[in-house]
Amino acid sequence: AAIPAGASLAIRARVLSYHAHPMREGEGAHRYIEDGLVVVRDGVIESVGEAPALLAGLDPALEVADHRPLLLMAGFIDPHLHMPQTQVIGSYGTQLMEWLARYTFPEESRYGDPAVSDEAARFLLAELLRNGTTTASAFCTSHPQSAESLFAEGERLGMRLVAGKVMMDRNAPPALLDTPERGFDESNRLIERWHGRGRLAFAISPRFAPTSSEAQLEAAGQLAADHPDLHIQTHLSENHGEIAFVRELFPWAEDYTAVYERYGLVRPGALFGHCIHLSERERGSLAERGASAICCPTSNLFLGSGLFDRDAALAAGLRTGLATDIGGGTSYSLLATAAEAYKVLALRDQKLTGHAALYMITAGNAEALGWGDRIGQVAPGFEADLVLLDPGATPAMRRRMERANSLEEELFALVTMGDDRAVAATFVAGRLAHRR
Ligand code: GUN
Ligand code: ZN
Numbered sequence: 001a002a003i004p005a006g007a008s009l010a011i012r013a014r015v016l017s018y019h020a021h022p023m024r025e026g027e028g029a030h031r032y033i034e035d036g037l038v039v040v041r042d043g044v045i046e047s048v049g050e051a052p053a054l055l056a057g058l059d060p061a062l063e064v065a066d067h068r069p070l071l072l073m074a075g076f077i078d079p080h081l082h083m084p085q086t087q088v089i090g091s092y093g094t095q096l097m098e099w100l101a102r103y104t105f106p107e108e109s110r111y112g113d114p115a116v117s118d119e120a121a122r123f124l125l126a127e128l129l130r131n132g133t134t135t136a137s138a139f140c141t142s143h144p145q146s147a148e149s150l151f152a153e154g155e156r157l158g159m160r161l162v163a164g165k166v167m168m169d170r171n172a173p174p175a176l177l178d179t180p181e182r183g184f185d186e187s188n189r190l191i192e193r194w195h196g197r198g199r200l201a202f203a204i205s206p207r208f209a210p211t212s213s214e215a216q217l218e219a220a221g222q223l224a225a226d227h228p229d230l231h232i233q234t235h236l237s238e239n240h241g242e243i244a245f246v247r248e249l250f251p252w253a254e255d256y257t258a259v260y261e262r263y264g265l266v267r268p269g270a271l272f273g274h275c276i277h278l279s280e281r282e283r284g285s286l287a288e289r290g291a292s293a294i295c296c297p298t299s300n301l302f303l304g305s306g307l308f309d310r311d312a313a314l315a316a317g318l319r320t321g322l323a324t325d326i327g328g329g330t331s332y333s334l335l336a337t338a339a340e341a342y343k344v345l346a347l348r349d350q351k352l353t354g355h356a357a358l359y360m361i362t363a364g365n366a367e368a369l370g371w372g373d374r375i376g377q378v379a380p381g382f383e384a385d386l387v388l389l390d391p392g393a394t395p396a397m398r399r400r401m402e403r404a405n406s407l408e409e410e411l412f413a414l415v416t417m418g419d420d421r422a423v424a425a426t427f428v429a430g431r432l433a434h435r436r
Contacts, residue, residue: 004158006043006384007430010064012036012051013072013388016411017378018363022355023314030355031379032407037064038072040384043158043429047380067388070424071414073358074376075134075385076334077365078324080233080273080294083124083138083150083163084111085327095304096239099328100172109175111141117149124326125153129434131332132387132423135366135375137162137233137271137323139205142178144186147202151194158198158429160375160383162231164205165190169216180215187223191230199383199429201231203271208235209246209259221263231269231369234260236293237282238274239305257282266291269370273325274299275313276306283316292368293318296325297340303328307344310352321368322360334361335418342416354412384430389414393422 015036020029037051039058047054058064082088084107091103111117117140128136140146140163147165154161167183168176178186187204195202204227206212206220224232237243237256246256253259257278260266268290275286275293286293295308313320323329324337331337338357345352352360366376375383391414392398400417404410414422426434 004156004429004431006040006158008041008062009430010037010039010058010062011067011072011386011388012064013038013067013070015048015072015378016358017048017074018355018359019377019379021364022353022359029359035068036072038378038386040430043384043431045378045380045382045384048378067424071389071391072378073387073389074362074366074378074382075387075426075428076132076361077369077376078128078133078136078334079271079292079321079365079368080296080323081136081138081326081329083120084108084117084141084146086120086124086127088327089330095241096328097241097245099303104327105172105176108141109173111146112143114145114149117143117146118153121149121153124150125157125159127332129157129426129428130423131334131420132389132426133332133334134385134387134426134428134433135160135369135371137203137231137369139164139166139207139233142166142168142176142183144190147190147194151190151200154200155198157433158431160199160371160385162201162203162233162369164203164231164233166205166207167216167220168207168211169213171211180213180219183216184219184223191227195230203231203233205233206265208242209256210242210249217259217263217265221265224264224267229269231271232265232267233271234265234273236260236272236275237277238300239303240277243277255279255282257285261285261289271321271368273323274305274308276300276308280316283312283318287316287318292321294321294323294368295341296323296329297344298330298337299325299328300344301340302330307347308341309348310345311348311350319368320360321365323365331419333419335415335422337361339416339418354408354410354415357415358411384427386427387423388425389418390422390424390436391418393418393424397422
């Protein structure tokens with residue numbers, strides 16, 4: 001399938017974009033234009049500014065869509081979710097290890113069938129776009145077919161996506177197990193076929209230490225060494241039972257992070273899901289090696305895993321992303337996810353402002369993916385992945401917004417109450433990809 005071409009158009013709206021962390025730069029971290037115009041040329045943002053000034057010199061051939069008073073932001077970025085878990089969400093009553101064994105592994109066993117994985121890939125990406133999410137980093141299953149399905153659908157939609165075939169060779173049902181050699185070869189074939197094609201990227205994806213033998217982790221490390229520019233994604237320190245199991249399986253390791261370190265898997269572009277119960281040594285090591293911690297608050301609450309310590313991550317200089325973790329997570333919406341992050345932090349007496357929340361799900365997550373120079377901002381030269389948000393999407397939201405006296409207050413209420421209903425439209429490379 002051909003990669004769809006980017007569109008050219010101009011969007012007039014309230015424009016909001018982050019170029020730094022609001023917790024470091026305060027009001028200097030964002031640009032807000034009450035009557036803004038964003039000009040998109042061939043899928044790339046050409047200019048951003050005050051509408052009256054920009055309209056004067058605008059190419060008359062360019063269509064201008066006036067969406068005031070909607071809010072135009074960079075499309076949301078979800079740095080951790082599972083493509084084969086759309087029908088696992090809301091499975092009752094267990095913590096991580098039992099949840100995997102009882103619900104998730106049996107479900108994932110279906111994904112070698114192209115009919116199953118094609119249909120799931122179509123559903124997942126359509127649902128992400130409905131929620132304003134234009135980029136994701138996704139785990140598929142151990143079947144190469146599942147990654148084939150997701151890459152093909154991502155290419156059809158022209159989305160910037162990271163995806164990986166999961167590597168797992170122990171402690172799961174036989175139908176899901178590969179071997180060190182197979183995981184290595186299948187990953188290499190997918191890299192050759194898909195990595196760098198259009199906007200697609202392959203992630204080396206050992207599921208987590210408990211489901212990989214040392215030989216497999218070594219193979220993952222070999223892949224990482226062979227492909228220094230690739231993303232790596234896995235799970236780390238999510239649940240106490242998981243951590244105890246890792247201690248049994250890798251008695252030589254001083255802690256969980258040391259297992260990944262040993263195989264060369266802690267580096268820039270490595271995304272570690274959860275990172276709840278880390279020691280100071282582990283946070284320091286992840287930070288020093290340029291890896292990112294990915295906080296998944298709806299999942300952490302749903303599975304009773306624990307509360308992410310954002311302030312400890314900040315103090316360690318550890319870059320932190322914010323993700324849905326579908327289907328341990330319970331919402332596709334990064335607005336709803338940020339609202340749950342606020343509550344997780346509240347339980348730790350930590351804070352997340354509206355600006356910081358919206359930074360995290362746009363420019364912050366772009367930074368975590370190493371793509372902070374191309375997505376996550378509404379600024380010239382950035383790819384035109386955009387979301388139009390409606391802070392008055394529901395009667396309850398409209399009523400709340402009547403009493404919002406500042407931009408921050410409006411944004412914080414939008415994050416707290418918002419979800420897919422607040423997404424009026426989503427654009428991928430300037431093309432309308434969803435309209436409410
Ligand atoms: N750890 C290993 N696999 C998984 C998974 O699928 N979901 C979550 N939440 N944690 C994991
Ligand atoms: Zn996960």
